[in-house]
Amino acid sequence: MYRFLLTRQWVILTLLGLVLIPTMIKLGFWQLHRHESRVARNEEVAASLSAPTVPVGKLTSTRQGPADDDKFRTVTARGTYDEKHEVVVRHRTGSDGDTIGYFVVTPLIRKDGPPLLVNRGWIKADRDLTAFPSVPAAPKGEVTVKGRLMPDETTAASGIKDTKGLPDRQVMLINSKQQAKALGRPLLGGFIQLTATVPKPQGNQPELLPEPDHSGIGPHMAYAVQWWLFTGAVPVGWIILVRREAQERRRAATTPPSREPGEPTEPTESGEHNDTGHAADGAGAGREGAGQEGAAKASGESPAHAAEGRAAKEPEPVSE
Incomplete structure (x- = not known):
């Protein structure tokens, strides 16, 4: 089966x-x-995020960036911004996750240690992507910044291709080693995402980056x-x-094949036909009898005389 x-x-x-x-x-x-x-x-x-705030120099150095466990640690640093070596990072989205713009990255020159890259926030892109965008000015004078410590961005970690030949002061990744070459001096490994500045800057500033989502699964x-x-x-x-x-196969095996309407059945072993055959024979005999009776009436003879006349006309079989 x-x-x-x-x-x-x-x-x-x-x-x-x-x-x-x-x-x-x-x-x-x-x-x-x-x-x-x-x-x-x-x-x-x-x-x-909940760990105590520490000076940035305790978690990173010029030789080695922050450890994986120190990512998003809140750190502080004090110094003055170097707008001359400020760069923008292309193709970054704002807080809505849809609008494309730039991250503004400015070196912070520290008195008590090597400089540090600070991601000051996000700005919307201009129509002309080949020119340096209009960036809100960094605070003047010495400031104390507070932010989340981040490791250097790489293509392997972020999946972002480090495209070459970009317009002046535009980059694809935030990487302290690359910016150290432009600055001409070593930088602390990694960078910080700015969350607060003391004293509070005046005027328009880049949009601060939101806290990373750590609730959704x-x-x-x-x-x-x-x-x-x-x-x-x-x-x-x-x-x-x-x-x-x-x-379905079992049902097909037990169901007899269907016959078309009016199809005669095969004779049985005794030579008898089914009802359909008898009905056909009876109908033929009836038609023959009716034909004989009609012929007799037409000639004025009785059916019996007409039958005898036909019998007399038929030649007898000749025996050999």
């Missing part, structure tokens, strides 16, 4: 199911690992559950299809 499983169609369907099951299991665990990574990142960010756990539900649906669906196919 289940020999149909050896047909080409069912062999392909079965092999497809056997391939899908481990694939979907693996995809479910992949989403689970992404969920776990997101939860771990949220915990690290929350711990860094994303849809990864839901995706993992969905993949595993799909995994269970494959064998269940295969069994349902097999049973349905077997029932």
Whole structure:
């Protein structure tokens, strides 16, 4: 009854199911690992943001940037801005996540240590992307800045291609080693995302970057559950299809073939015909009798005399 499983169609369907099951299991665990990574990142960010504020020199140096655990740590630094070596970082989005603009990065010259790159915030892009945009002026004089410590951006970590040949003072990545070459002196590794300035600057300033999201966990756990539900649906669906196919084949084997209307049946072993055959014979005999009676009436003879006359006219068979 289940020999149909050896047909080409069912062999392909079965092999497809056997391939899908481990694939979907693996995809479910992949989403689970992404969920776990997101939860771990949220915990690290929350711990860094809640950690005590420290001077920037305690967490980074010119030889080595901040450790992974120190990312988003709140630090302070004191110095004066060097607008001459200020750069803008292209293709960065604002707080709405859609509007394209620039990050404004300005070196802070410190009296008690090497200079530090400060991401002063975001500005909207001008129509002319080949010229240096109009940037709000940095605060004059000595200031104390406070912000979140970040490691240097790289193509490997960010996925952003470090395009060459950009317009003057425009870059794709915030990288202290690259800016140290332009400044002509070593810089502290990494940079800070500005959150506050003392004294508070006057006039228009770049839009400060928002605090990183560390509360959402994303849809990864839901995706993992969905993949595993799909995994269970494959064998269940295969069994349902097999049973349905077997029932249809069993029903086709037990149902007699259908006949067209008016089709005569085969004679039985005793030589008798079915009702359809008898009805046909009776109809033929009736038509023959009616024809004889009509001929007799037309000639004025009785049907019996007409029949005898025909018999007399018919020649007798000649025996050999």
